[in-house]
Amino acid sequence: xxxxxxxxxxxxxxxxxxxxxxxxxxxxxxxxxxxxxxxxxxxxxxxxxxxxxxxxxxxxxxxxxxxxxxxxxxxxxxxxxxxxxxxxxxxxxxxxxxxxxxxxxxxxxxxxxxxxxxxxxxxxxxxxxxxxxxxxxxxxxxxxxxxxxxxxxxxxxxxxxxxxxxxxxxxxxxxxxxxxxxxxxxxxxxxxxxxxxxxxxxxxxxxxxxxxxxxxxxxxxxxxxxxxxxxxxxxxxxxxxxxxxxxxxxxxxxxxxxxxxxxxxxxxxxxxxxxxxxxx
Numbered sequence: 001x002x003x004x005x006x007x008x009x010x011x012x013x014x015x016x017x018x019x020x021x022x023x024x025x026x027x028x029x030x031x032x033x034x035x036x037x038x039x040x041x042x043x044x045x046x047x048x049x050x051x052x053x054x055x056x057x058x059x060x061x062x063x064x065x066x067x068x069x070x071x072x073x074x075x076x077x078x079x080x081x082x083x084x085x086x087x088x089x090x091x092x093x094x095x096x097x098x099x100x101x102x103x104x105x106x107x108x109x110x111x112x113x114x115x116x117x118x119x120x121x122x123x124x125x126x127x128x129x130x131x132x133x134x135x136x137x138x139x140x141x142x143x144x145x146x147x148x149x150x151x152x153x154x155x156x157x158x159x160x161x162x163x164x165x166x167x168x169x170x171x172x173x174x175x176x177x178x179x180x181x182x183x184x185x186x187x188x189x190x191x192x193x194x195x196x197x198x199x200x201x202x203x204x205x206x207x208x209x210x211x212x213x214x215x216x217x218x219x220x221x222x223x224x225x226x227x228x229x230x231x232x233x234x235x236x237x238x239x240x241x242x243x244x245x246x247x248x249x250x251x252x253x254x255x256x257x258x259x260x261x262x263x264x265x266x267x268x269x270x271x272x273x274x275x276x277x278x279x280x
Contacts, residue, residue: 001116001169001171001173001174001177002170002172002173003172003176004171004173004269005173006173006174006175006176006177006180006247007173007176009030009034009035009120009177010176010177010180012030013030013199016147018195018198018199019195019198022158023278024092024198024202025200026059027198027199028202028206030202031206032206032210035177035181035203035206037155040137040138040207041136041138041155041158041159041162042134042135042136042137042140042214042220043134043135043137043152043155043192044132044133044134044135045129045131045133045135045151046129047128047129047130047132048129048151048245049128051128051129051151051228052126052127052128052129052245053095053098053099053126053127053242054097054098054099054100054103054124054125054127055072055095055096055098055104055124055125055127056098056101056105056107056123056124057071057072057122057123057124058120058121058122058124059120059121059122059249061121062120062121062251063121064121065123065249065278065280066123066249066278067277067278067279067280068276068278069244069271069272069273069277069278070124070275070276071123071246071278072125072244072278073091073095073237073244074094074095074096074234074237075093076093076126076234077198079091079092079093080100081204083190083192083194083198084195084198084201085184085194085197086197086200086201086202086204086219087200087201087204087205087216087231088204088205088231089201089205092205093231093234094216094230094231094232094233094234095216095230095231095232095234095236095237095242096229096230096232097127097229097230097232097242098221098227098228098229098230099149099221099227099228099229099230100224100227101124101224102224103123103221103224103227103228103229105122105124105260106221106222106223106224107222107229109221109223118253118254119251119252119253119254119263120251120252120254121249121250121251121252121259122249122250122251122252123247123248123249124247124248124249124250125244125246125247125248126244126245126246126247127178127242127243127244127245128242128243128244128245129241129242130241130242131239131240131241132213132231132241133215133216133236133241133242134213134215135214135215135216135217135218135230136207136208136211136214136216136217136218137155137159137217137218137219138178138181138182138185138217138219139143139156139159139178139182139218139219139220140178140179140182140183140186140219141160141163141178142179143177143182143220143225144156144159144160144163144220145160146220146225146226147220147225147226147227147228148225148226149227150237151230152228154223162181163175163209165238168249174176179202181199181203181219182219184199184200185219185220186202186219186220186221186225187222188222188223203251204217204231208233214233215232215233215236215241216230216231216232216233216236217230217231218230219231243273244273246267246268247267247268247271247278248265248267248268248269249265249266249280250262250264250266250267251263251264266280268280
């Protein structure tokens with residue numbers, strides 16, 4: 001893909017009315033025939049005692065608790081309430097997790113932070129890799145150097161070298177397109193603007209459909225580009241590729257998206273993953 005071809009493709013995508021059914025079909029065709037076939041960056045995450053991912057889910061009432069593992073996992077019971085997200089369509093469950101607690105909380109607050117100086121409580125869970133997972137990474141050529149996660153070091157060096165090697169070649173446009181795509185994955189989107197996820201959710205589902213062995217996607221954090229997030233297909237949670245290791249309830253004064261003042265943290269007394277029980 002030349003630079004001109006990449007720029008033309010981006011302009012073509014930007015001209016599509018993604019809120020219309022015709023536009024969605026047109027964009028899906030572009031992704032399937034002109035993007036997925038162009039290749040993507042794959043990496044494998046392996047079990048490691050110090051490697052974990054964090055999910056945060058706001059509690060409706062600050063005195064409540066989440067009492068099942070399912071409460072901390074993806075939405076299994078009420079798909080009708082699932083709105084389109086970064087890697088999912090309406091009513092499609094995806095397991096989202098952040099590399100750190102602050103990343104996970106920030107991702108939730110970007111959508112739900114409407115009231116400042118509010119006391120809020122979250123169910124927070126740590127998940128560890130139990131079986132190797134293959135992922136597709138969407139990384140911005142301009143910000144990839146900001147990621148500070150040791151488990152990705154070798155992979156990031158490979159991706160950066162690939163970008164460098166593409167410069168000055170007939171495929172240099174790939175750099176432009178991946179920058180465009182990665183910026184869509186890190187775009188800040190508020191509640192009510194879910195239609196803006198059409199580009200990323202369509203891309204994700206094309207990956208999921210064409211590469212069934214892929215566990216999910218890896219993309220940089222919206223608010224914290226030094227770290228990243230995962231979007232994992234539910235089947236890989238059900239088959240225990242990721243399993244919970246710790247479960248907490250944390251209460252904060254939420255001042256704004258980036259500032260949470262912790263006022264209490266409580267760890268679950270015990271939990272049973274197979275029994276789907278959390279005891280407080």
